């Protein structure tokens with residue numbers, strides 16, 4: 459009997475090892491299972507996870523249609539995508555905090571208190587005096603979540619869906635253009651994605667629009683950098699988001715500091731260090747592919763949910779509905795895209811791929827009214843049934859796609875009529891457009907969509923007025939067309 463029990467314990471253990479061989483390499487025993495199917499860490503990393511598809515959240519009102527499929531009578535005839543860059547390293551400012559924290563833990567406590575630090579290595583180099591680094595700010599390059607590979611694979615995946623729109627080029631027709639802002643990681647993402655999308659032998663023009671260029675005004679992919687008043691308004695603009703996020707971090711991480719102090723022999727972490735430790739978890743995974751990062755295992759599921767809330771709160775007040783500048787910033791891309799959807803594939807072309815930052819996608823979500831949060835997010839506690847959840851909306855490589863679809867309805871057998879509509883996809887999930895009477899498959903009639911966007915334009919006001927820009931600057935993206943010249947050196 460005892461032998462049998464032992465044997466079965468042995469078999470169970472062997473099975474567990476076979477299923478999750480990397481568990482053996484864990485540095486720290488996790489407090490909770492962070493990678494279960496019904497609770498997965500990546501859905502709580504607030505934008506610091508590898509790309510994940512969007513899914514409908516239980517218990518919260520969102521606009522996702524389950525299993526949305528394009529009806530067989532419909533075809534996509536034009537596609538527009540706005541994508542965040544792929545998996546990246548931390549920014550310089552975050553990377554410097556990480557390096558300082560790890561050094562303090564090594565110097566002041568050492569491997570006796572933090573045994574996992576013995577075998578763990580910082581995944582980037584940075585010169586602390588100058589902030590110079592070959593990795594920080596750039597796409598990750600190794601491991602299973604290497605951004606350089608994942609951007610190309612995302613392009614290949616979308617080629618599988620939209621490949622029929624790629625037009626044959628002869629030597630005299632100009633190549634299709636792609637559009638990105640000018641930050642290296644975004645430029646690299648666009649190039650990799652386009653290589654996957656168009657294939658290795660089709661050329662494309664890469665139009666690079668400067669992230670910051672005061673003279674362009676609203677002629678930009680990065681309205682959050684162009685809107686002067688938003689950047690300066692301490693009460694309602696960008697600076698307020700840090701104030702709000704800091705208040706919440708203080709409230710949820712103070713008990714965590716105490717919890718860890720008990721475990722780690724009175725070693726005191728500041729709230730800002732604990733935040734850095736949670737950030738280390740996501741970036742360690744992005745840079746190395748190691749899901750058993752010791753930084754993840756230090757926190758409980760609940761602490762990850764609180765981290766997620768803090769990131770949602772930051773997005774909410776930084777570029778979401780918590781700032782009155784968001785809608786007018788999101789309107790820039792929405793209006794430009796709606797004009798192209800109106801004009802149609804024959805006139806303006808079939809494929810419009812644009813690349814920018816999460817801070818440029820969130821305003822678009824706000825302007826569309828997606829994931830509408832009816833009460834502002836408080837800084838005192840996490841609202842668990844909120845609709846505003848962005849972990850699977852703007853993860854690394856997050857993308858928002860508009861399709862112009864053409865459907866044949868043959869209700870009467872003699873005459874069939876063509877109908878044109880718009881479908882919205884958030885990280886591959888078909889999503890209804892608030893304010894539009896969409897079909898069960900999520901298709902909003904084109905004329906309704908155009909009317910909706912026009913009405914929003916009147917409601918959000920003029921970019922140059924709301925943002926306090928001088929006269930004579932650009933008002934809308936002038937570059938979103940094909941046949942442009944290669945702007946790259």
Ligand SMILES: *[C@@H]1O[C@H](CO)[C@@H](O)[C@H](O)[C@H]1NC(C)=O
Pocket residue numbers: 628629630
């Ligand atoms: C391309 O344009 C040039 C100059 O207009 C012309 O001589 C040539 O025949 C064209 N080639 C093709 C393949 O149409």
Ligand SMILES: *[C@@H]1O[C@H](CO)[C@@H](O)[C@H](O)[C@H]1NC(C)=O
Pocket residue numbers: 657658
């Ligand atoms: C393009 O080239 C890369 C690297 O040489 C290769 O891995 C990939 O399979 C190629 N893709 C296509 C569509 O030919």
Ligand SMILES: *[C@@H]1O[C@H](CO)[C@@H](O)[C@H](O)[C@H]1NC(C)=O
Pocket residue numbers: 793794797915916919920934
């Ligand atoms: C939307 O774009 C159209 C075409 O470029 C332009 O005429 C219109 O003024 C824009 N609307 C707003 C509110 O900016």
